[in-house]
Amino acid sequence: MVSTTEDKKLVVVQLSGGNDYLNTVVPYASGDYYDFRGSIKIDPEDVIPIDDEIGLRPGLNSIKRLWDQGKVAIIHGIGYANPNRSHFRSMDIWHTALPEDIGNEGWLGRTTRDLDPKGENVLTAVNFGRGLPRALGCRGVPVASVGNLETYGLFPDMQDDDLRKFALDTFSKMYGAAGAGGPVMEFLGQTGTDAMKGADILRTAVERYQSNVEYAGNSIASSMRDAAQVMFADLGTRIFYTQQGSYDTHAGELATHQKLWSDLDGAIGDFVDDMDEHDAADDTVIMVFSEFGRRIKDNGSGTDHGSGGVAFLIGNSVKGGQYSYYPSIKEKDHLEGDLRFNNDFRMTYTTLLEDWFGLDAVPIVNGTFEKFDFFANGNGSNGAH
Amino acid sequence: METKNVELIAHLMRRAGFGATRTELEELAAQGYEATIDWLFNTEKDDGIEIDLARRYHPDYSGGLGMAGFNAFWLHRMINSQTPLVEKTTLFWHGVFATGYAKLAQGRVLMDQIEMFREHGFGDLPNLLVKLSKEPSMILWLDNNDNHSGAINENYGRELLELFSMGVGNYTEDDVKEASRAFTGWTVANTDYMTMKARNDSLWPYGRLNLHFEFRENDHDQLEIDFLGHRDKSAGESVVDIICQQEATAIFIARHMYSFFVADEPPVPSWPYTPPRDPKAIEMLVEAYFENGYQIKPMLQRLFQADFFKDETVWYEKVKSPSEVVAGVLRLTGEYDDYDPAMNAEAGSVGVMGQSLVNPPSVEGWHWGDEWIDTGNLVERVNFASSHFNDVTKPGVRQMIDGFVLSTGGHASPERLVEVCLDQMGAVQISHESQGHLVAHAARDGSLEVNGEDAGRRRVAEMFQLIAATPEFQKG
Numbered sequence: 001m002v003s004t005t006e007d008k009k010l011v012v013v014q015l016s017g018g019n020d021y022l023n024t025v026v027p028y029a030s031g032d033y034y035d036f037r038g039s040i041k042i043d044p045e046d047v048i049p050i051d052d053e054i055g056l057r058p059g060l061n062s063i064k065r066l067w068d069q070g071k072v073a074i075i076h077g078i079g080y081a082n083p084n085r086s087h088f089r090s091m092d093i094w095h096t097a098l099p100e101d102i103g104n105e106g107w108l109g110r111t112t113r114d115l116d117p118k119g120e121n122v123l124t125a126v127n128f129g130r131g132l133p134r135a136l137g138c139r140g141v142p143v144a145s146v147g148n149l150e151t152y153g154l155f156p157d158m159q160d161d162d163l164r165k166f167a168l169d170t171f172s173k174m175y176g177a178a179g180a181g182g183p184v185m186e187f188l189g190q191t192g193t194d195a196m197k198g199a200d201i202l203r204t205a206v207e208r209y210q211s212n213v214e215y216a217g218n219s220i221a222s223s224m225r226d227a228a229q230v231m232f233a234d235l236g237t238r239i240f241y242t243q244q245g246s247y248d249t250h251a252g253e254l255a256t257h258q259k260l261w262s263d264l265d266g267a268i269g270d271f272v273d274d275m276d277e278h279d280a281a282d283d284t285v286i287m288v289f290s291e292f293g294r295r296i297k298d299n300g301s302g303t304d305h306g307s308g309g310v311a312f313l314i315g316n317s318v319k320g321g322q323y324s325y326y327p328s329i330k331e332k333d334h335l336e337g338d339l340r341f342n343n344d345f346r347m348t349y350t351t352l353l354e355d356w357f358g359l360d361a362v363p364i365v366n367g368t369f370e371k372f373d374f375f376a377n378g379n380g381s382n383g384a385h
Numbered sequence: 386m387e388t389k390n391v392e393l394i395a396h397l398m399r400r401a402g403f404g405a406t407r408t409e410l411e412e413l414a415a416q417g418y419e420a421t422i423d424w425l426f427n428t429e430k431d432d433g434i435e436i437d438l439a440r441r442y443h444p445d446y447s448g449g450l451g452m453a454g455f456n457a458f459w460l461h462r463m464i465n466s467q468t469p470l471v472e473k474t475t476l477f478w479h480g481v482f483a484t485g486y487a488k489l490a491q492g493r494v495l496m497d498q499i500e501m502f503r504e505h506g507f508g509d510l511p512n513l514l515v516k517l518s519k520e521p522s523m524i525l526w527l528d529n530n531d532n533h534s535g536a537i538n539e540n541y542g543r544e545l546l547e548l549f550s551m552g553v554g555n556y557t558e559d560d561v562k563e564a565s566r567a568f569t570g571w572t573v574a575n576t577d578y579m580t581m582k583a584r585n586d587s588l589w590p591y592g593r594l595n596l597h598f599e600f601r602e603n604d605h606d607q608l609e610i611d612f613l614g615h616r617d618k619s620a621g622e623s624v625v626d627i628i629c630q631q632e633a634t635a636i637f638i639a640r641h642m643y644s645f646f647v648a649d650e651p652p653v654p655s656w657p658y659t660p661p662r663d664p665k666a667i668e669m670l671v672e673a674y675f676e677n678g679y680q681i682k683p684m685l686q687r688l689f690q691a692d693f694f695k696d697e698t699v700w701y702e703k704v705k706s707p708s709e710v711v712a713g714v715l716r717l718t719g720e721y722d723d724y725d726p727a728m729n730a731e732a733g734s735v736g737v738m739g740q741s742l743v744n745p746p747s748v749e750g751w752h753w754g755d756e757w758i759d760t761g762n763l764v765e766r767v768n769f770a771s772s773h774f775n776d777v778t779k780p781g782v783r784q785m786i787d788g789f790v791l792s793t794g795g796h797a798s799p800e801r802l803v804e805v806c807l808d809q810m811g812a813v814q815i816s817h818e819s820q821g822h823l824v825a826h827a828a829r830d831g832s833l834e835v836n837g838e839d840a841g842r843r844r845v846a847e848m849f850q851l852i853a854a855t856p857e858f859q860k861g
Contacts, residue, residue: 086490088744102488104746122760131737132761134746145761154764154854157772163847170826171767171854177818178856184649184704185816187755188763188856195760 007283008356011227011240011271012108013220013264014133017248018087019290020303021310021339023257025074025326029053032329040253040298054326059262062269063312070320071272073313073374075348077327079341083292083307087248090291095135097346097365107349108239109138110364115238115357122198125239126230128223136241144198149226150206153199172196205233213274220244221267228271232278238357247290253302264288268314285315285356289345295337296329308339311348317356319376344369351375390414394421395812396700399861400646401425401689402469403712406719406781407788407809422689425470426682428507432468434461435724442724449493449595452486456742457728459499460735463712464721471503474685476708477645478502479742482517482549483750484526486743493595494522495743507682510638510674514550514625521573521596527748530572534606537565544748546628554657555633556613563612567624570605573598629679632671639670642684647694648702649754666693701814704757705861707738707766713861714770714853717810719781734769738762758859770853777842785809786835786845795835799827806848815857823851 023040027033028047047055048064056064066072080099084090096103112125125136127145136143146152154171158164171192178189209229215221223242230237244264249256268286275281293309308327327339334340346365353361355375362368373381394414398405402425405413413421439461440447443454463472484498498520505513517523518541524530527541542565546556573579574597610619613631617623628634637656643666644650651659661667669691670684677683688694705713711734715721721728735742739762745751758766774782788809793801803823807813815823827833827848835841852858 086488088487088490092487102485102747104749127761130765132739137746139752139756142760145764154767155771155850156768157775158850166826166829167847167851167854170822170851173822173825174819174855177822178816180818181816181856184755184860185856188704188758188859191758191760191763192856195764198760199764 008358009231009238009240009280009284010352010356011284011286012135012242013268013286013288014091014135014241014243015247015260015264015288015290016087016091016243016245017290018090018292018294018305019247019309020249020253020257021293021306021308022296022329023253024057024261025054025076025310026057027054027326027329030329032331036297036329038298039300040303057257057261059258060265062265062272063314065269066272066314067320071314071316071318072320073318073372074322075311075313075343075372075374076322076324077308077339077342078289078311078324078345078348079292079308080344080346081341083335083338083341085292085305085307087291087305092134094289094291094345095133097349103366104137105139106133106135106137107364108135108241109141109143111353111357111359112136112143112239113138113141114359114364121236122194123201123230123235123237125241126202126227126237128226128240128242133241133243136239142194142198144202146202146226146230148222149202149229152202154196168196201235202230205229205235208233211274211277213270213277215270216263216266218263218267220263221270224267224271225274228274228278231275231280231284249294249302250299250304251301253298272314281316283317285313285318285352287348287352288312288314293339296334296339297337306338307335308341311345313348313352313374317375319374321374323372323374347372390418392700392812392814393418393695396695397421397425397689398469398811399709399713400473400694400703402473403463403709404716404811404861406717407785407811410812418695422686425468425689426686428468428471430467432462432466432471434466438724442726443729445492446496449491449496452492452495452741452743453729453732455492455496455499456732456735457726459742460708460712460715460732461721461724461728463708464716470685471506473646474506474681475499475502476706477642478506478513480645480745480750480753481641482523483745483748484520484522484743485745485747489522489525491522491525491596494520494525497595498522499743507685508680509629510634510679510681511622511625511629513681514545514628515622517549518545518568518571518621518625519598521598524571524573524598525596529568530576532565532569532571534569534604537562537569537606539565541565541568542624545624548653548748548750550628550637551631551633552637552653552656555631559611560613563610564624566606566608567610567612567619568621570601570603571598571621572601572604575599635671635674636667638674638681639667639684642670642688643667644753646685646688648699649704652752652754652756653749663693666691669693701857701860703861704754704859706751706753706757707735707740707762708742709861710738710766710859711735711769714773717781717785718773718776718779719784720773720779722780734765738765738769763859766859767854770858771850774846774849774853777839777846782846782849785849786842789845790835793835795841797833799824799832802827802833802845802848803852806845806852810849810852813852813858815852815855819855819857823848823855826851 026042026047028044046058049055093099095106097107116124122142125143130147132145155164155167175189175192179186215225227240289311294303294306324343346369349365350361350369351371353359391410391414439458445451446454466472528538529541532538543561615627673684673687789805792805
């Protein structure tokens with residue numbers, strides 16, 4: 001099967017709260033790391049090495065397996081100039097691709113508009129979780145937000161199926177007839193009808209889904225499973241968004257971070273297996289990011305907000321390897337106590353938009369950025385300069 | 386009680402507050418419209434809100450850290466305050482002077498700003514704007530801390546004119562510069578230490594510190610300003626005074642008021658090109674502004690007493706904001722008459738529906754009208770209401786069902802079931818079409834008999850759920 005850009009899909013996993021880069025991709029050969037991380041550290045014998053310098057934190061067995069298959073790109077030192085250490089602001093910057101201004105259009109909202117300019121498919125972008133992240137917000141662009149795919153839709157509180165069906169029928173009639181009441185009622189009627197349509201279509205995804213993969217019961221695994229169901233139902237969805245958290249490990253980091261990453265690693269592994277089983281792996285890339293990394297020096301029990309971080313791109317079409325370089329941990333190189341970022345996150349966005357989706361990235365990310373070559377067919381660089 | 390009268394009071398309470406129960410409506414209607422207005426504007430009376438209790442139930446509010454507890458407490462006020470118009474007007478100013486947590490990451494200063502609206506939101510506009518200009522939240526939000534003598538940062542000066550008072554097209558670029566110059570040196574005290582503190586940004590062990598306004602004379606450009614044709618002393622107060630004398634300012638505030646309290650206008654950016662929906666109403670509000678020394682309260686009094694407000698053509702001509710949806714439903718269910726940590730989740734729903742309080746999408750605030758609605762948050766709105774009306778044991782739901790039984794004697798045809806339920810939910814009106822579909826829905830199970838057992842009562846609650854799901858219920 002020859003795939004075209006129309007088949008390409010992006011799955012975004014947002015690690016909310018600020019993921020600790022140093023304890024995710026561990027510089028286990030660095031004495032500085034162990035000097036600064038008196039207590040919140042991963043011992044060398046626990047690291048899963050990927051070379052002589054760095055390794056993955058314990059628990060990342062699926063990611064290591066995919067790494068060995070050449071399907072994982074690690075983007076070192078990702079961030080932006082004048083880092084902001086507020087969760088909200090920094091996440092906003094990643095969402096709007098606007099580090100200097102307050103923006104109100106999300107980069108993936110704009111992407112959705114460019115992928116489906118006429119807004120023909122209400123499911124071009126689907127968020128798995130409650131409430132829409134700003135990354136997907138863009139006026140006039142319909143985006144579905146699914147808390148739980150099995151109960152998604154109207155009146156989930158109605159336990160009696162018959163009662164619920166009847167209520168939905170009445171809802172559909174009322175919104176279908178609303179058009180006569182002037183422009184606002186017409187808009188409301190159309191939106192209600194679209195919402196019903198989206199819910200109806202999404203429900204079929206659950207019914208049609210069959211898989212030998214058994215996901216775990218935690219929330220990121222459920223979200224990834226929901227995403228898989230929507231993906232395999234061929235509803236034309238191109239952007240899948242979900243998040244996991246909280247990575248805001250000021251205290252008790254070791255246990256929390258371990259749990260979060262084990263859950264995520266399992267979910268990603270199962271999701272990739274599921275895609276393999278459904279022939280979807282070639283057309284899908286997963287991006288994992290967080291709004292910032294954390295301080296180099298720990299605070300005894302956890303770590304505080306930092307700047308430079310790490311992102312992952314995972315998929316069959318990804319050219320596995322390390323991109324850019326691990327920022328120096330030496331004290332003289334710190335940026336206000338943090339790892340110094342060395343590549344703008346919009347380079348990664350630009351690469352995804354142009355080399356994966358075949359879109360013009362400039363208006364979406366608000367500028368021209370160099371590209372990476374983490375796609376086999378791409379024409380970017382490895383950023384290691 | 387004459388129905389029309391109750392319906393008019395219901396309209397008033399949806400706009401001047403967050404809706405009212407049938408019982409409240411009857412009490413207010415018995416006193417009459419004028420007495421209700423007097424009650425609404427009596428802001429000196431005890432609002433029944435106990436901050437010490439709120440601090441205990443929402444410790445993060447007390448600590449001034451994140452906004453979850455603060456938003457929960459604000460929602461509690463919207464539901465329970467005996468001065469609902471104060472809460473509504475506070476929300477009004479928050480929408481106009483939109484300031485957000487996203488950039489500040491400072492809870493306390495935002496709470497202070499909202500409290501300032503609560504205290505001064507009815508007073509004179511010059512005082513309000515000067516106070517606003519001194520709020521550390523505003524200074525940081527619009528970068529006035531980077532506005533220095535000899536190196537102006539125009540962000541605050543511009544937005545003060547464009548978004549907070551006059552609107553585009555009523556001043557020149559030179560006016561923006563002159564206004565900015567007058568605000569040089571208006572900054573946050575002890576910035577270096579505060580910046581360091583923010584950089585560290587660890588909540589431990591002391592939590593976040595509050596910020597304070599400081600006027601730095603040595604960073605203030607003293608040279609006389611030439612602003613909107615006036616030569617004056619270089620001072621933020623002078624700029625505000627000149628702004629408040631402008632007709633453009635009166636019109637701008639009047640249009641905001643009309644759109645918020647009377648009927649949805651198109652969003653602000655289209656105002657220079659789109660005439661007001663009701664130019665006479667704007668004229669009346671502008672007159673009230675100038676006749677009363679730029680006071681806000683007399684403008685609002687004139688608004689609520691005006692025929693243009695009472696007129697049935699403006700009823701339901703607003704799409705409810707998420708806070709109106711959530712507070713309105715919870716007023717009816719009566720489940721939050723006391724402080725409750727569970728309120729955090731309800732306040733979270735306001736955000737999920739697209740109105741994270743104290744965290745607007747940008748300095749422009751939220752776009753209102755049909756922009757409140759998209760497929761995702763319409764589902765949220767309907768499901769929120771449905772899941773709150775489905776429990777017949779909630780005090781408010783029980784009260785509405787009791788009211789239903791009292792009105793009908795416990796026997797109701799499908800037509801009567803729908804009619805009385807609409808009435809019990811606050812004299813709600815919907816279109817004949819929607820009403821017809823609801824009657825058809827009710828007819829499936831025939832006439833209703835409520836004999837004290839649960840099944841009949843549940844059917845009444847089910848009708849509340851469906852009414853809350855109508856397209857009309859999204860408006861108010």
